[in-house]
Amino acid sequence: AQARRAYPYDEIEPRWQAHWEERRTFRTPDIGDGLDTSRPKCYILDMFPYPSGAGLHVGHPLGYTATDILSRFKRMKGFNVLHPMGWDAFGLPAEQYAIQTGTHPKTTTARNIDRFRIQLKSLGFSYDWDREISTTEPAYYKWTQWIFLQLLKRGLAYQAEVPVNWCPALGTVLANEEVIDGVSERGGYPVIRKPMRQWMLRITSYADRLLEDLDDLDWPESIKEMQRNWIGRSEGAELEFCAVDQEGHDLGAKLTVYTTRPDTIFGATYLVVAPEHVLLPSLTSEEQRAHVEEYTEVAARKSELERTELQKEKTGVFSGSYAKNPATGEIIPIWVADYVLASYGTGAIMAVPAHDSRDHEFALKYELPIIKVVSPPNGNCDPEEAYADDGIMINSSSSSSGLNINGMLSQDAALEVTSWVESNGFGKKKVNYKLRDWLFARQRYWGEPFPVIYLDDTNEMVPLTENQLPLTLPELDDFTPTGTGEPPLTKAADWVRTTDVLTGKPARRETSTMPQWAGSCWYYLRFMDPKNSSTLVDKAKESYWGPVDIYVGGAEHSVLHLLYARFWHKVLILIQYKNLPFY
Numbered sequence: 001a002q003a004r005r006a007y008p009y010d011e012i013e014p015r016w017q018a019h020w021e022e023r024r025t026f027r028t029p030d031i032g033d034g035l036d037t038s039r040p041k042c043y044i045l046d047m048f049p050y051p052s053g054a055g056l057h058v059g060h061p062l063g064y065t066a067t068d069i070l071s072r073f074k075r076m077k078g079f080n081v082l083h084p085m086g087w088d089a090f091g092l093p094a095e096q097y098a099i100q101t102g103t104h105p106k107t108t109t110a111r112n113i114d115r116f117r118i119q120l121k122s123l124g125f126s127y128d129w130d131r132e133i134s135t136t137e138p139a140y141y142k143w144t145q146w147i148f149l150q151l152l153k154r155g156l157a158y159q160a161e162v163p164v165n166w167c168p169a170l171g172t173v174l175a176n177e178e179v180i181d182g183v184s185e186r187g188g189y190p191v192i193r194k195p196m197r198q199w200m201l202r203i204t205s206y207a208d209r210l211l212e213d214l215d216d217l218d219w220p221e222s223i224k225e226m227q228r229n230w231i232g233r234s235e236g237a238e239l240e241f242c243a244v245d246q247e248g249h250d251l252g253a254k255l256t257v258y259t260t261r262p263d264t265i266f267g268a269t270y271l272v273v274a275p276e277h278v279l280l281p282s283l284t285s286e287e288q289r290a291h292v293e294e295y296t297e298v299a300a301r302k303s304e305l306e307r308t309e310l311q312k313e314k315t316g317v318f319s320g321s322y323a324k325n326p327a328t329g330e331i332i333p334i335w336v337a338d339y340v341l342a343s344y345g346t347g348a349i350m351a352v353p354a355h356d357s358r359d360h361e362f363a364l365k366y367e368l369p370i371i372k373v374v375s376p377p378n379g380n381c382d383p384e385e386a387y388a389d390d391g392i393m394i395n396s397s398s399s400s401s402g403l404n405i406n407g408m409l410s411q412d413a414a415l416e417v418t419s420w421v422e423s424n425g426f427g428k429k430k431v432n433y434k435l436r437d438w439l440f441a442r443q444r445y446w447g448e449p450f451p452v453i454y455l456d457d458t459n460e461m462v463p464l465t466e467n468q469l470p471l472t473l474p475e476l477d478d479f480t481p482t483g484t485g486e487p488p489l490t491k492a493a494d495w496v497r498t499t500d501v502l503t504g505k506p507a508r509r510e511t512s513t514m515p516q517w518a519g520s521c522w523y524y525l526r527f528m529d530p531k532n533s534s535t536l537v538d539k540a541k542e543s544y545w546g547p548v549d550i551y552v553g554g555a556e557h558s559v560l561h562l563l564y565a566r567f568w569h570k571v572l573i574l575i576q577y578k579n580l581p582f583y
């Protein structure tokens, strides 16, 4: 009681919080509605939370306190401060909870948001609650769907049959970024590879811009480095090898490999194709067929991670065919091994065991020849290991091909070999990226519906017109996954059945939904103009408030949300400033 009189903490906070609430103290007026635009602005943003059932965790106020201090400081310094809060509320947990308890995700989400809001308010943060948004509101996801239509119009959204990360327990496919160590990021369930028809976004066509523009970005260097590695630009060459039989007779097939070290071509003593390589069946000899098939079956059950980083021992099988090394004229064997991935480069490599550690390990195990072609500049190297650095070329000339790169530095030799293959027509310079197109569909209920339909008679895909947006999620009582990969929305039969407004033809709706990342890709724009029903964000408001000055959130989002958002932003800039207006 003594302490209470001396410091009535449970009276001060509620009193002032009620005062702020009543007067809307932290409301930021709009342009044209009392905002003094002659003042400088500061847009201070927290990565908006997923409102989970558990309420705030200690990590939330950790960042929010820092941005709150800064917001108050900037206000006192005379800045117009935009400091909003909202909810990234679509996604798996609400749906998993719905399946377990039979509560509609809409109900759970609304309840969780209320709880989060009360908790945040009780911490006394100075958010402008008049700008609150949720990705699950039709008024918001109307614009997420609108952006999808713009991507579709520009060929940046497409459908493809792709091997996806299929999680049987969750009944959905997951993005690469959502799979960690072969299990789902949420829930930790096993994930396998399975081919399925999916919506994809062509983020790879922005790979160069996403990489180059990092240099101008005022972001922590560590985050930029994670994005650089994730994009993973590598420069090299594609080289063609002719497949031959044991006697050197041409089999009529050409195998293209991707290499970052064309200089080491004289050290290529065997080729390796991925187990999924399309040419493998035709390269497999009758004697080797049973072995090869057995091997590819086992490989199909492994994740990419198990085949690369987690793999303790390299394995492989001889295909029974050979290829001619164009530089040496030698006949070298073609193997199949799962350390070569189908999804990268051409899915085939020239193996140089003297200078690549993976090839070295493999060559030792299967007793394949190891030929040194690079000598370290100082002459020292461990004879037990592959020497992977640059150096001076040795053992690299052949009278049969006429190529001689002996004595050259690796980098010069690489250029020399590339132009030699180019002028002889069996190869070309090539840039590759680790970045893959973004798998943009989920077989789930609680997400944005895709604004497209399929005509019954031709199966043709037709986008909705913009005035048909938002396409709202239908009510559904049973959200359980069908287990076959068919999304739960197929159960909303009346919603699925529709007609094309232009032709009046019968059609059906797309039943997969967008991933959780969709709504969070552009929400920072919406906070500038949260209630606008005619455009995503008013241009004048965007040019006053943009860009975000301070953004605080977890580094775990560096290659997901932060990369996706940069991609969408670049597309939106094109629409806003170079092409069409927003509306």
Ligand code: ANZ
Residues within 6 Å of the ligand: 234, 258, 259, 260, 261, 264, 339, 340, 341, 342, 343, 344, 345, 346, 347, 348, 349, 350, 351, 352, 355, 356, 388, 432
């Ligand atoms: C010959 C060679 C010699 C290589 C050498 C390296 C060192 P980054 O930098 O990641 O692009 N490679 C190519 N495609 C592959 C695939 N689908 N699965 C596994 N490995 C693959 O790596 C490119 C190098 O990784 C390529 O250059 C190739 O091996 C291998 F001394 O070719 B190299």
